[in-house]
Amino acid sequence: MGGDEAPTEPVRAAARISRSTSLELLLVGKREVIGAELARVKHEPAQITIVDAREAITMDEKPRAAIEAKPDASLLVAMRAVAAGEADALVSAGSTGALVLAAAQILPRIPGIDRAALAAVYPTRKRDSSPDPFALILDVGATVRVRSHDLLFFAYMGSAYARAVSKTARPSVGLLNMGSEANKGDAPLRQAHAWMRDDPRLNFIGNVEGNDIPTGGADVIVCEGYVGNIALKMGEGVSEVFKSLGKQAFKQRLVWRVGLMLLSRGLRRLKDITDYREYGGAPLLGFRAPVIKAHGRSGEVAIANAIKVAAKAAREGVCQEIERAVADFQARRAEAEQGAENAVAAETSSTASKEA
């Protein structure tokens, strides 16, 4: 029921998926409204179940207040279905803030993880190093500041997700920093760098800088939510400035207008590359089931793509892979700590025996 085009476009997307795949879909929202939309489009009734929810959270509501005021909101009912194991993944085109908060309140987290991350999936220019033009940056707003191990876990999350949904077998991972040298940044960044570098699960390429985000310096870029959010919006702002300069040029001179018209097919192609409809939304990672945030303006195709990547992430066991990586890291740390304690104990007993 969330997003600008609900419920028409999400229902059409579900109908489309039911015709082309064997996926089972739960549509959560007002039964009579969804039923009426569904009656209008061709679909496989056996694959679609409507789960009734009498309320919905709108885009302009304050997330925390809305969640408290509307316990029967479609988002919360859907979250509870995932938490109860009735669904393997969740897709929403509604409020991002409400989605992140509802997941934190309702979904079980992967053991060892206490900070979820929202990843932005975005196109980069073509790269020789990767068969896929897409890249991931996380976190872009589920957190503010994070600790070293959160950054490491974000790397596990991004890596597992990129491997499952893209064509990249071993996604490159970069740590967003102020310079490429390993000693850049503060102590938590340096610790995260060392852990990623020493982790055989990760294809860690070292620190990356701000310009590596749009140019595709790494398949997965890891950072705290504060800086990820600002970098992402900086990119939007620069694109906006370019567009408004283009519009000014169009108005000012006939030759520029003709030039832009001749370029229009090229500009359209540029738009296609940056089109969020193609890559199905932003994953919210750290929970035991995949959650995909589709863009608020998503239509049928975009939401169908979001459903496909959610199903793929569930089928490929993205969350299980993250869980194994976190468990392995914690086991290694516990072992290292035990080793250090044993060394201290041995030292103490050797001192004791000498003294005796």
Add this chain to the structure above:
Amino acid sequence: MGGDEAPTEPVRAAARISRSTSLELLLVGKREVIGAELARVKHEPAQITIVDAREAITMDEKPRAAIEAKPDASLLVAMRAVAAGEADALVSAGSTGALVLAAAQILPRIPGIDRAALAAVYPTRKRDSSPDPFALILDVGATVRVRSHDLLFFAYMGSAYARAVSKTARPSVGLLNMGSEANKGDAPLRQAHAWMRDDPRLNFIGNVEGNDIPTGGADVIVCEGYVGNIALKMGEGVSEVFKSLGKQAFKQRLVWRVGLMLLSRGLRRLKDITDYREYGGAPLLGFRAPVIKAHGRSGEVAIANAIKVAAKAAREGVCQEIERAVADFQARRAEAEQGAENAVAAETSSTASKEA
């Protein structure tokens, strides 16, 4: 002696300034090299003094090691001249890292300030709110993480500098954050927000977001070095992607090529707007004298502009204004603390008298 075009272009810039202003210039570097360059251009000998320095730090040297290895480097000799009061401001087109480090080691800081900030000056699209198309963001790399009062002091620095060198009498100040609401971000960001909001010296417009950087949402944007550095490089990366897409379009189709050629004057104009030569470099603030970092590729005009803004900042008392703002803030805080202590003392004595 630093920068790609030294010593030819800096010497030409000094000669130009000596002809058009009454400024006195110290040129620091190898006496015979600078003397030979100077002999080739028309200048006012009475306004130019050569200060001999037998070494120079190159752009590819590690700043810390270079400063230790070359105590007689032109940068260090020039810094010492400023520290000794022989010069009122410093301009360098050499290594940014060496400049920041040398200033920290040699220049006296403004009392109360222990973190200097490097500000990037950049063009934004035309704004109704401001007579000047330029905006400032600081810090962009002299710090990594900062505390609330550092952010407040960065606001004083940016505000004083913008007022002196631009046409803006009361520059608007924004705090870079993840959302416009006052409660966004972590505790240090919220504290900085509250201090800026309550400060009558500042024209604080609240939190600004990443997209407000390129679109010119504020005349002065304040942030820690880590995020400032990444946002700035993100912007460079996006511009780079746009340029390379343009180049691809040029190669691919004749109509696109013709379109780009018709647009070429418009594109050149765009380049002019983003041209660092126009606005004289990045100020390093927090010291008792203005320091201007000119772009490494600066030619005569750019360095002449850097000299002009350095002189303007010194003449307008930018550093003195920052000093007053910091002193006032500290006096207000001390008073508030004294008030709190007095209240506690009054409470204690009232309890004591009751008990007695």
